[in-house]
Amino acid sequence: MLATYRIDQFNLLNKLFDLEVVYLYDSMQGLKINQKALEAQCNFRFSYFLRGIKYGARVFRFGIYKKIKEAKPDIIMGYEYSLTTQYLLFLRSLGLIHQKIGSMIDDSMDMCHHVQTRVRELALNQTAERLDFLVVMSNEVSRFYQKRFNLNEHKIIVSPILQITERLRKEPDRLETYAQNYVEKYNLSGKKVLLYVGRFVPEKALPFFLDTISPILQERGDTRFVLVGEGAEREALTTIIKEKNIEGKVLFPGKYQSQELYGWYLSASGFVLPSISEPFGAVINESLIFGLPVLCSQLAGASVLINSENGLIFDPLDKGDTVEKVNLFLKQIKPVDNICLISKIPLIEDFRNDFIREWKKLL
Incomplete structure:
Protein backbone atom coordinates (compact mmCIF):
# COMPACT_ATOMS: atom_id res chain seq x y z
CA MET A 1 0.00 0.00 0.00
CA ILE A 164 13.13 14.13 4.73
CA THR A 165 13.40 16.59 7.61
CA GLU A 166 12.74 19.71 5.56
CA ARG A 167 9.58 18.25 4.03
CA LEU A 168 8.03 17.39 7.38
CA ARG A 169 9.06 20.68 8.99
CA LYS A 170 7.98 23.01 6.17
CA GLU A 171 5.36 25.72 6.85
CA PRO A 172 6.36 26.20 10.51
CA ASP A 173 3.70 28.85 11.13
CA ARG A 174 0.97 26.43 10.15
CA LEU A 175 2.41 23.63 12.29
CA GLU A 176 2.73 25.94 15.27
CA THR A 177 -0.89 27.07 14.86
CA TYR A 178 -2.11 23.47 14.93
CA ALA A 179 0.03 22.76 17.98
CA GLN A 180 -1.12 25.84 19.87
CA ASN A 181 -4.73 24.92 19.21
CA TYR A 182 -4.14 21.43 20.62
CA VAL A 183 -2.40 22.79 23.71
CA GLU A 184 -5.27 25.18 24.41
CA LYS A 185 -8.06 22.70 23.63
CA TYR A 186 -6.66 19.96 25.87
CA ASN A 187 -5.10 22.23 28.51
CA LEU A 188 -1.58 20.88 28.00
CA SER A 189 0.46 23.97 28.89
CA GLY A 190 2.77 23.27 31.82
CA LYS A 191 2.10 19.53 31.59
CA LYS A 192 4.52 16.74 30.74
CA VAL A 193 2.81 15.24 27.72
CA LEU A 194 3.61 11.67 26.72
CA LEU A 195 2.49 11.10 23.11
CA TYR A 196 1.61 7.95 21.19
CA VAL A 197 0.71 7.99 17.48
CA GLY A 198 -0.59 4.93 15.65
CA ARG A 199 -3.21 2.22 15.51
CA PHE A 200 -4.80 0.76 18.62
CA VAL A 201 -4.06 -2.87 17.75
CA PRO A 202 -2.70 -5.83 19.79
CA GLU A 203 0.90 -5.62 18.56
CA LYS A 204 1.19 -2.08 19.96
CA ALA A 205 0.43 -3.46 23.47
CA LEU A 206 -1.29 -0.24 24.56
CA PRO A 207 -3.64 -1.76 27.18
CA PHE A 208 -0.77 -3.58 28.90
CA PHE A 209 1.37 -0.43 28.84
CA LEU A 210 -1.44 1.78 30.15
CA ASP A 211 -2.24 -0.66 32.95
CA THR A 212 1.45 -0.78 33.89
CA ILE A 213 1.92 3.00 34.07
CA SER A 214 -1.49 3.78 35.59
CA PRO A 215 -0.04 4.24 39.13
CA ILE A 216 2.34 6.85 37.71
CA LEU A 217 -0.55 8.70 36.08
CA GLN A 218 -2.55 8.48 39.31
CA GLU A 219 0.27 10.03 41.35
CA ARG A 220 1.39 12.74 38.93
CA GLY A 221 -0.90 15.69 38.39
CA ASP A 222 1.49 17.18 35.84
CA THR A 223 1.42 14.26 33.37
CA ARG A 224 -0.86 13.52 30.42
CA PHE A 225 -0.84 10.52 28.07
CA VAL A 226 -2.15 11.46 24.62
CA LEU A 227 -3.03 8.66 22.18
CA VAL A 228 -3.48 9.92 18.63
CA GLY A 229 -5.10 7.32 16.40
CA GLU A 230 -7.90 4.79 16.40
CA GLY A 231 -8.43 1.05 16.48
CA ALA A 232 -10.12 -1.99 17.95
CA GLU A 233 -8.43 -1.72 21.36
CA ARG A 234 -9.96 1.66 22.20
CA GLU A 235 -12.64 -0.05 24.30
CA ALA A 236 -10.04 -1.97 26.34
CA LEU A 237 -8.14 1.26 26.95
CA THR A 238 -11.32 3.05 28.06
CA THR A 239 -12.08 0.24 30.51
CA ILE A 240 -8.63 0.53 32.10
CA ILE A 241 -8.98 4.31 32.39
CA LYS A 242 -12.26 3.91 34.31
CA GLU A 243 -10.96 1.08 36.51
CA LYS A 244 -7.80 3.00 37.44
CA ASN A 245 -9.63 6.31 37.86
CA ILE A 246 -7.35 8.20 35.48
CA GLU A 247 -9.98 10.04 33.46
CA GLY A 248 -8.54 13.36 32.38
CA LYS A 249 -5.00 11.96 32.45
CA VAL A 250 -5.41 9.98 29.20
CA LEU A 251 -6.66 11.77 26.08
CA PHE A 252 -8.00 10.45 22.77
CA PRO A 253 -8.05 13.37 20.32
CA GLY A 254 -8.69 11.11 17.30
CA LYS A 255 -6.83 10.32 14.09
CA TYR A 256 -4.72 12.93 12.30
CA GLN A 257 -2.68 12.98 9.10
CA SER A 258 0.09 15.09 7.52
CA GLN A 259 0.57 18.56 9.00
CA GLU A 260 -2.30 18.23 11.45
CA LEU A 261 -0.51 15.16 12.82
CA TYR A 262 2.87 16.90 12.88
CA GLY A 263 1.32 19.57 15.08
CA TRP A 264 0.95 16.94 17.77
CA TYR A 265 4.70 16.35 17.86
CA LEU A 266 5.11 20.05 18.70
CA SER A 267 2.48 19.76 21.43
CA ALA A 268 4.21 16.99 23.38
CA SER A 269 7.14 16.56 25.76
CA GLY A 270 8.12 13.04 24.71
CA PHE A 271 7.00 10.13 22.57
CA VAL A 272 6.42 6.49 23.54
CA LEU A 273 6.23 3.34 21.41
CA PRO A 274 5.42 0.28 23.59
CA SER A 275 5.07 -2.26 20.75
CA ILE A 276 5.75 -5.94 21.37
CA SER A 277 6.06 -6.51 17.61
CA GLU A 278 7.24 -3.72 15.30
CA PRO A 279 9.28 -4.17 12.10
CA PHE A 280 10.53 -0.59 12.38
CA GLY A 281 8.24 2.21 13.55
CA ALA A 282 8.16 5.25 11.25
CA VAL A 283 6.64 7.36 14.02
CA ILE A 284 10.02 7.23 15.74
CA ASN A 285 11.59 8.96 12.73
CA GLU A 286 8.88 11.60 12.80
CA SER A 287 9.21 12.21 16.53
CA LEU A 288 12.98 12.66 16.31
CA ILE A 289 12.66 14.93 13.27
CA PHE A 290 10.50 17.23 15.40
CA GLY A 291 13.01 17.19 18.25
CA LEU A 292 10.89 14.96 20.47
CA PRO A 293 12.73 12.54 22.80
CA VAL A 294 11.54 8.94 22.51
CA LEU A 295 10.86 6.12 24.96
CA CYS A 296 11.11 3.15 22.58
CA SER A 297 10.35 -0.54 22.92
CA GLN A 298 13.47 -2.67 22.58
CA LEU A 299 11.43 -4.93 20.28
CA ALA A 300 10.92 -2.21 17.66
CA GLY A 301 13.30 -2.02 14.71
CA ALA A 302 13.57 1.74 15.18
CA SER A 303 15.21 1.21 18.57
CA VAL A 304 18.50 1.34 16.61
CA LEU A 305 17.87 5.09 16.23
CA ILE A 306 17.76 5.70 19.98
CA ASN A 307 20.83 6.79 21.94
CA SER A 308 21.60 8.55 25.21
CA GLU A 309 21.03 11.93 23.55
CA ASN A 310 17.53 11.36 22.17
CA GLY A 311 15.72 8.91 24.42
CA LEU A 312 15.55 5.63 26.29
CA ILE A 313 14.88 2.00 25.38
CA PHE A 314 12.72 -0.27 27.55
CA ASP A 315 11.37 -3.82 27.67
CA PRO A 316 7.58 -3.54 27.16
CA LEU A 317 7.08 -7.08 28.50
CA ASP A 318 8.79 -6.29 31.81
CA LYS A 319 6.55 -4.22 34.11
CA GLY A 320 9.41 -3.32 36.42
CA ASP A 321 11.61 -2.05 33.61
CA THR A 322 8.69 -0.18 32.06
CA VAL A 323 7.87 1.66 35.30
CA GLU A 324 11.53 2.45 35.94
CA LYS A 325 12.12 3.81 32.43
CA VAL A 326 8.87 5.80 32.32
CA ASN A 327 9.76 7.50 35.61
CA LEU A 328 13.27 8.26 34.36
CA PHE A 329 11.91 9.53 31.05
CA LEU A 330 9.44 11.83 32.80
CA LYS A 331 12.32 13.31 34.80
CA GLN A 332 14.23 14.02 31.60
CA ILE A 333 11.50 15.57 29.43
CA LYS A 334 10.25 19.13 29.80
CA PRO A 335 6.71 20.42 30.33
CA VAL A 336 4.95 21.87 27.31
CA ASP A 337 5.75 25.58 27.08
CA ASN A 338 5.95 28.03 24.20
CA ILE A 339 5.28 26.40 20.84
CA CYS A 340 8.25 27.13 18.58
CA LEU A 341 9.42 24.77 15.84
CA ILE A 342 12.86 26.37 15.47
CA SER A 343 13.63 25.54 19.11
CA LYS A 344 12.83 21.87 18.47
CA ILE A 345 16.14 20.79 16.94
CA PRO A 346 15.98 17.44 15.09
CA LEU A 347 17.34 14.55 17.14
CA ILE A 348 18.07 12.31 14.14
CA GLU A 349 20.88 12.50 11.62
CA ASP A 350 20.31 12.99 7.91
CA PHE A 351 21.30 9.66 6.34
Whole structure:
Protein backbone atom coordinates (compact mmCIF):
# COMPACT_ATOMS: atom_id res chain seq x y z
CA MET A 1 0.00 0.00 0.00
CA LEU A 2 0.99 3.62 -0.46
CA ALA A 3 2.28 4.62 2.97
CA THR A 4 3.30 8.10 4.12
CA TYR A 5 6.64 6.85 5.44
CA ARG A 6 7.65 5.37 2.06
CA ILE A 7 7.14 8.48 -0.06
CA ASP A 8 10.51 10.16 0.55
CA GLN A 9 12.31 6.85 0.10
CA PHE A 10 10.67 6.14 -3.25
CA ASN A 11 11.09 9.73 -4.45
CA LEU A 12 14.81 9.54 -3.74
CA LEU A 13 15.05 6.10 -5.37
CA ASN A 14 13.45 7.59 -8.47
CA LYS A 15 16.45 9.92 -8.76
CA LEU A 16 18.78 6.91 -8.89
CA PHE A 17 16.58 4.63 -11.00
CA ASP A 18 13.61 4.89 -13.33
CA LEU A 19 11.24 3.68 -10.63
CA GLU A 20 7.74 2.31 -10.96
CA VAL A 21 5.92 1.01 -7.89
CA VAL A 22 3.04 -1.45 -8.20
CA TYR A 23 0.87 -1.48 -5.08
CA LEU A 24 -1.02 -4.65 -4.20
CA TYR A 25 -3.20 -2.95 -1.59
CA ASP A 26 -4.99 0.40 -1.74
CA SER A 27 -5.31 0.80 2.02
CA MET A 28 -4.23 -0.70 5.33
CA GLN A 29 -6.83 -2.57 7.32
CA GLY A 30 -8.12 -0.41 10.15
CA LEU A 31 -6.40 2.74 8.89
CA LYS A 32 -8.23 5.46 6.98
CA ILE A 33 -5.98 7.84 5.07
CA ASN A 34 -6.38 10.51 2.43
CA GLN A 35 -5.00 8.52 -0.49
CA LYS A 36 -5.23 11.37 -3.00
CA ALA A 37 -3.17 13.65 -0.75
CA LEU A 38 -0.44 11.01 -0.55
CA GLU A 39 -0.47 10.34 -4.29
CA ALA A 40 0.07 14.05 -4.96
CA GLN A 41 3.44 13.83 -3.16
CA CYS A 42 4.76 10.98 -5.33
CA ASN A 43 7.39 11.87 -7.95
CA PHE A 44 7.59 8.27 -9.17
CA ARG A 45 5.24 6.26 -11.38
CA PHE A 46 2.83 3.98 -9.58
CA SER A 47 -0.17 1.77 -10.22
CA TYR A 48 -2.46 -0.59 -8.30
CA PHE A 49 -3.01 -4.31 -8.84
CA LEU A 50 -6.07 -5.16 -6.75
CA ARG A 51 -7.56 -8.19 -8.52
CA GLY A 52 -6.52 -11.57 -7.24
CA ILE A 53 -6.76 -14.13 -4.48
CA LYS A 54 -6.72 -13.34 -0.76
CA TYR A 55 -6.19 -15.93 1.97
CA GLY A 56 -5.99 -14.45 5.45
CA ALA A 57 -3.21 -11.87 5.39
CA ARG A 58 -1.74 -13.28 2.19
CA VAL A 59 -2.62 -12.07 -1.30
CA PHE A 60 -1.72 -12.98 -4.84
CA ARG A 61 -2.49 -10.47 -7.58
CA PHE A 62 -3.23 -11.23 -11.21
CA GLY A 63 -1.31 -9.50 -13.99
CA ILE A 64 2.22 -9.51 -12.58
CA TYR A 65 3.82 -11.42 -15.45
CA LYS A 66 2.01 -9.29 -18.03
CA LYS A 67 3.23 -6.13 -16.29
CA ILE A 68 6.83 -7.37 -16.34
CA LYS A 69 6.63 -8.16 -20.05
CA GLU A 70 5.24 -4.69 -20.77
CA ALA A 71 7.58 -2.68 -18.53
CA LYS A 72 10.76 -4.67 -19.29
CA PRO A 73 12.53 -3.67 -16.05
CA ASP A 74 16.16 -4.49 -15.27
CA ILE A 75 15.43 -5.07 -11.59
CA ILE A 76 12.29 -6.38 -9.87
CA MET A 77 11.69 -6.08 -6.15
CA GLY A 78 9.11 -8.03 -4.19
CA TYR A 79 8.25 -7.69 -0.53
CA GLU A 80 9.13 -10.00 2.33
CA TYR A 81 8.93 -13.74 1.50
CA SER A 82 5.44 -13.24 0.12
CA LEU A 83 3.59 -15.15 -2.58
CA THR A 84 4.58 -12.33 -4.93
CA THR A 85 8.28 -12.86 -4.23
CA GLN A 86 7.91 -16.63 -4.60
CA TYR A 87 6.08 -16.14 -7.91
CA LEU A 88 8.86 -13.92 -9.26
CA LEU A 89 11.46 -16.56 -8.43
CA PHE A 90 9.24 -19.25 -9.97
CA LEU A 91 8.91 -17.29 -13.23
CA ARG A 92 12.69 -16.96 -13.38
CA SER A 93 13.20 -20.66 -12.69
CA LEU A 94 11.02 -21.38 -15.74
CA GLY A 95 13.11 -19.02 -17.85
CA LEU A 96 10.14 -16.70 -18.42
CA ILE A 97 11.91 -13.71 -16.89
CA HIS A 98 15.61 -13.01 -16.45
CA GLN A 99 15.75 -9.89 -14.31
CA LYS A 100 17.61 -9.37 -11.06
CA ILE A 101 15.16 -10.10 -8.22
CA GLY A 102 15.25 -8.76 -4.67
CA SER A 103 12.89 -8.20 -1.77
CA MET A 104 12.28 -5.65 0.98
CA ILE A 105 12.51 -7.37 4.37
CA ASP A 106 11.07 -5.29 7.22
CA ASP A 107 12.13 -7.54 10.10
CA SER A 108 13.44 -6.11 13.34
CA MET A 109 16.16 -8.02 15.18
CA ASP A 110 13.52 -9.49 17.48
CA MET A 111 11.66 -10.81 14.42
CA CYS A 112 14.88 -12.31 13.09
CA HIS A 113 15.34 -14.30 16.27
CA HIS A 114 11.66 -15.11 16.76
CA VAL A 115 10.14 -15.90 13.37
CA GLN A 116 6.38 -15.39 13.61
CA THR A 117 5.20 -18.60 11.92
CA ARG A 118 6.51 -21.92 10.67
CA VAL A 119 5.39 -21.00 7.14
CA ARG A 120 7.46 -17.82 7.22
CA GLU A 121 10.49 -19.69 8.54
CA LEU A 122 10.24 -22.19 5.68
CA ALA A 123 9.87 -19.37 3.16
CA LEU A 124 12.86 -17.58 4.69
CA ASN A 125 15.08 -20.66 4.49
CA GLN A 126 14.04 -21.42 0.91
CA THR A 127 14.24 -17.86 -0.40
CA ALA A 128 17.01 -15.78 1.17
CA GLU A 129 19.87 -17.33 -0.79
CA ARG A 130 17.94 -17.43 -4.08
CA LEU A 131 17.36 -13.68 -4.16
CA ASP A 132 19.91 -11.45 -5.87
CA PHE A 133 19.63 -8.86 -3.13
CA LEU A 134 17.82 -8.14 0.13
CA VAL A 135 16.77 -4.75 1.46
CA VAL A 136 16.78 -4.61 5.28
CA MET A 137 16.16 -1.94 7.88
CA SER A 138 19.38 -1.91 9.90
CA ASN A 139 23.05 -2.90 10.00
CA GLU A 140 22.21 -5.36 12.77
CA VAL A 141 19.72 -7.21 10.56
CA SER A 142 22.22 -7.11 7.69
CA ARG A 143 24.85 -8.80 9.85
CA PHE A 144 22.29 -11.39 10.95
CA TYR A 145 21.58 -12.37 7.33
CA GLN A 146 25.27 -12.34 6.41
CA LYS A 147 26.05 -14.76 9.22
CA ARG A 148 23.00 -17.04 8.97
CA PHE A 149 23.05 -17.47 5.19
CA ASN A 150 26.71 -16.70 4.49
CA LEU A 151 25.73 -13.74 2.30
CA ASN A 152 28.14 -11.11 1.02
CA GLU A 153 27.41 -7.66 2.44
CA HIS A 154 27.15 -6.29 -1.11
CA LYS A 155 24.09 -8.48 -1.56
CA ILE A 156 22.33 -6.68 1.28
CA ILE A 157 21.11 -3.09 1.07
CA VAL A 158 20.66 -1.39 4.44
CA SER A 159 17.78 1.03 3.99
CA PRO A 160 15.97 2.21 7.12
CA ILE A 161 12.82 4.25 6.66
CA LEU A 162 13.84 7.61 5.23
CA GLN A 163 11.82 10.76 5.84
CA ILE A 164 13.13 14.13 4.73
CA THR A 165 13.40 16.59 7.61
CA GLU A 166 12.74 19.71 5.56
CA ARG A 167 9.58 18.25 4.03
CA LEU A 168 8.03 17.39 7.38
CA ARG A 169 9.06 20.68 8.99
CA LYS A 170 7.98 23.01 6.17
CA GLU A 171 5.36 25.72 6.85
CA PRO A 172 6.36 26.20 10.51
CA ASP A 173 3.70 28.85 11.13
CA ARG A 174 0.97 26.43 10.15
CA LEU A 175 2.41 23.63 12.29
CA GLU A 176 2.73 25.94 15.27
CA THR A 177 -0.89 27.07 14.86
CA TYR A 178 -2.11 23.47 14.93
CA ALA A 179 0.03 22.76 17.98
CA GLN A 180 -1.12 25.84 19.87
CA ASN A 181 -4.73 24.92 19.21
CA TYR A 182 -4.14 21.43 20.62
CA VAL A 183 -2.40 22.79 23.71
CA GLU A 184 -5.27 25.18 24.41
CA LYS A 185 -8.06 22.70 23.63
CA TYR A 186 -6.66 19.96 25.87
CA ASN A 187 -5.10 22.23 28.51
CA LEU A 188 -1.58 20.88 28.00
CA SER A 189 0.46 23.97 28.89
CA GLY A 190 2.77 23.27 31.82
CA LYS A 191 2.10 19.53 31.59
CA LYS A 192 4.52 16.74 30.74
CA VAL A 193 2.81 15.24 27.72
CA LEU A 194 3.61 11.67 26.72
CA LEU A 195 2.49 11.10 23.11
CA TYR A 196 1.61 7.95 21.19
CA VAL A 197 0.71 7.99 17.48
CA GLY A 198 -0.59 4.93 15.65
CA ARG A 199 -3.21 2.22 15.51
CA PHE A 200 -4.80 0.76 18.62
CA VAL A 201 -4.06 -2.87 17.75
CA PRO A 202 -2.70 -5.83 19.79
CA GLU A 203 0.90 -5.62 18.56
CA LYS A 204 1.19 -2.08 19.96
CA ALA A 205 0.43 -3.46 23.47
CA LEU A 206 -1.29 -0.24 24.56
CA PRO A 207 -3.64 -1.76 27.18
CA PHE A 208 -0.77 -3.58 28.90
CA PHE A 209 1.37 -0.43 28.84
CA LEU A 210 -1.44 1.78 30.15
CA ASP A 211 -2.24 -0.66 32.95
CA THR A 212 1.45 -0.78 33.89
CA ILE A 213 1.92 3.00 34.07
CA SER A 214 -1.49 3.78 35.59
CA PRO A 215 -0.04 4.24 39.13
CA ILE A 216 2.34 6.85 37.71
CA LEU A 217 -0.55 8.70 36.08
CA GLN A 218 -2.55 8.48 39.31
CA GLU A 219 0.27 10.03 41.35
CA ARG A 220 1.39 12.74 38.93
CA GLY A 221 -0.90 15.69 38.39
CA ASP A 222 1.49 17.18 35.84
CA THR A 223 1.42 14.26 33.37
CA ARG A 224 -0.86 13.52 30.42
CA PHE A 225 -0.84 10.52 28.07
CA VAL A 226 -2.15 11.46 24.62
CA LEU A 227 -3.03 8.66 22.18
CA VAL A 228 -3.48 9.92 18.63
CA GLY A 229 -5.10 7.32 16.40
CA GLU A 230 -7.90 4.79 16.40
CA GLY A 231 -8.43 1.05 16.48
CA ALA A 232 -10.12 -1.99 17.95
CA GLU A 233 -8.43 -1.72 21.36
CA ARG A 234 -9.96 1.66 22.20
CA GLU A 235 -12.64 -0.05 24.30
CA ALA A 236 -10.04 -1.97 26.34
CA LEU A 237 -8.14 1.26 26.95
CA THR A 238 -11.32 3.05 28.06
CA THR A 239 -12.08 0.24 30.51
CA ILE A 240 -8.63 0.53 32.10
CA ILE A 241 -8.98 4.31 32.39
CA LYS A 242 -12.26 3.91 34.31
CA GLU A 243 -10.96 1.08 36.51
CA LYS A 244 -7.80 3.00 37.44
CA ASN A 245 -9.63 6.31 37.86
CA ILE A 246 -7.35 8.20 35.48
CA GLU A 247 -9.98 10.04 33.46
CA GLY A 248 -8.54 13.36 32.38
CA LYS A 249 -5.00 11.96 32.45
CA VAL A 250 -5.41 9.98 29.20
CA LEU A 251 -6.66 11.77 26.08
CA PHE A 252 -8.00 10.45 22.77
CA PRO A 253 -8.05 13.37 20.32
CA GLY A 254 -8.69 11.11 17.30
CA LYS A 255 -6.83 10.32 14.09
CA TYR A 256 -4.72 12.93 12.30
CA GLN A 257 -2.68 12.98 9.10
CA SER A 258 0.09 15.09 7.52
CA GLN A 259 0.57 18.56 9.00
CA GLU A 260 -2.30 18.23 11.45
CA LEU A 261 -0.51 15.16 12.82
CA TYR A 262 2.87 16.90 12.88
CA GLY A 263 1.32 19.57 15.08
CA TRP A 264 0.95 16.94 17.77
CA TYR A 265 4.70 16.35 17.86
CA LEU A 266 5.11 20.05 18.70
CA SER A 267 2.48 19.76 21.43
CA ALA A 268 4.21 16.99 23.38
CA SER A 269 7.14 16.56 25.76
CA GLY A 270 8.12 13.04 24.71
CA PHE A 271 7.00 10.13 22.57
CA VAL A 272 6.42 6.49 23.54
CA LEU A 273 6.23 3.34 21.41
CA PRO A 274 5.42 0.28 23.59
CA SER A 275 5.07 -2.26 20.75
CA ILE A 276 5.75 -5.94 21.37
CA SER A 277 6.06 -6.51 17.61
CA GLU A 278 7.24 -3.72 15.30
CA PRO A 279 9.28 -4.17 12.10
CA PHE A 280 10.53 -0.59 12.38
CA GLY A 281 8.24 2.21 13.55
CA ALA A 282 8.16 5.25 11.25
CA VAL A 283 6.64 7.36 14.02
CA ILE A 284 10.02 7.23 15.74
CA ASN A 285 11.59 8.96 12.73
CA GLU A 286 8.88 11.60 12.80
CA SER A 287 9.21 12.21 16.53
CA LEU A 288 12.98 12.66 16.31
CA ILE A 289 12.66 14.93 13.27
CA PHE A 290 10.50 17.23 15.40
CA GLY A 291 13.01 17.19 18.25
CA LEU A 292 10.89 14.96 20.47
CA PRO A 293 12.73 12.54 22.80
CA VAL A 294 11.54 8.94 22.51
CA LEU A 295 10.86 6.12 24.96
CA CYS A 296 11.11 3.15 22.58
CA SER A 297 10.35 -0.54 22.92
CA GLN A 298 13.47 -2.67 22.58
CA LEU A 299 11.43 -4.93 20.28
CA ALA A 300 10.92 -2.21 17.66
CA GLY A 301 13.30 -2.02 14.71
CA ALA A 302 13.57 1.74 15.18
CA SER A 303 15.21 1.21 18.57
CA VAL A 304 18.50 1.34 16.61
CA LEU A 305 17.87 5.09 16.23
CA ILE A 306 17.76 5.70 19.98
CA ASN A 307 20.83 6.79 21.94
CA SER A 308 21.60 8.55 25.21
CA GLU A 309 21.03 11.93 23.55
CA ASN A 310 17.53 11.36 22.17
CA GLY A 311 15.72 8.91 24.42
CA LEU A 312 15.55 5.63 26.29
CA ILE A 313 14.88 2.00 25.38
CA PHE A 314 12.72 -0.27 27.55
CA ASP A 315 11.37 -3.82 27.67
CA PRO A 316 7.58 -3.54 27.16
CA LEU A 317 7.08 -7.08 28.50
CA ASP A 318 8.79 -6.29 31.81
CA LYS A 319 6.55 -4.22 34.11
CA GLY A 320 9.41 -3.32 36.42
CA ASP A 321 11.61 -2.05 33.61
CA THR A 322 8.69 -0.18 32.06
CA VAL A 323 7.87 1.66 35.30
CA GLU A 324 11.53 2.45 35.94
CA LYS A 325 12.12 3.81 32.43
CA VAL A 326 8.87 5.80 32.32
CA ASN A 327 9.76 7.50 35.61
CA LEU A 328 13.27 8.26 34.36
CA PHE A 329 11.91 9.53 31.05
CA LEU A 330 9.44 11.83 32.80
CA LYS A 331 12.32 13.31 34.80
CA GLN A 332 14.23 14.02 31.60
CA ILE A 333 11.50 15.57 29.43
CA LYS A 334 10.25 19.13 29.80
CA PRO A 335 6.71 20.42 30.33
CA VAL A 336 4.95 21.87 27.31
CA ASP A 337 5.75 25.58 27.08
CA ASN A 338 5.95 28.03 24.20
CA ILE A 339 5.28 26.40 20.84
CA CYS A 340 8.25 27.13 18.58
CA LEU A 341 9.42 24.77 15.84
CA ILE A 342 12.86 26.37 15.47
CA SER A 343 13.63 25.54 19.11
CA LYS A 344 12.83 21.87 18.47
CA ILE A 345 16.14 20.79 16.94
CA PRO A 346 15.98 17.44 15.09
CA LEU A 347 17.34 14.55 17.14
CA ILE A 348 18.07 12.31 14.14
CA GLU A 349 20.88 12.50 11.62
CA ASP A 350 20.31 12.99 7.91
CA PHE A 351 21.30 9.66 6.34
CA ARG A 352 20.46 10.42 2.71
CA ASN A 353 24.09 9.93 1.68
CA ASP A 354 24.13 6.50 3.35
CA PHE A 355 20.86 5.69 1.60
CA ILE A 356 22.28 6.59 -1.82
CA ARG A 357 25.51 4.68 -1.18
CA GLU A 358 23.63 1.53 -0.23
CA TRP A 359 21.27 1.58 -3.21
CA LYS A 360 24.15 2.19 -5.61
CA LYS A 361 25.10 -1.44 -4.94
CA LEU A 362 22.52 -2.24 -7.63
CA LEU A 363 24.09 0.02 -10.27
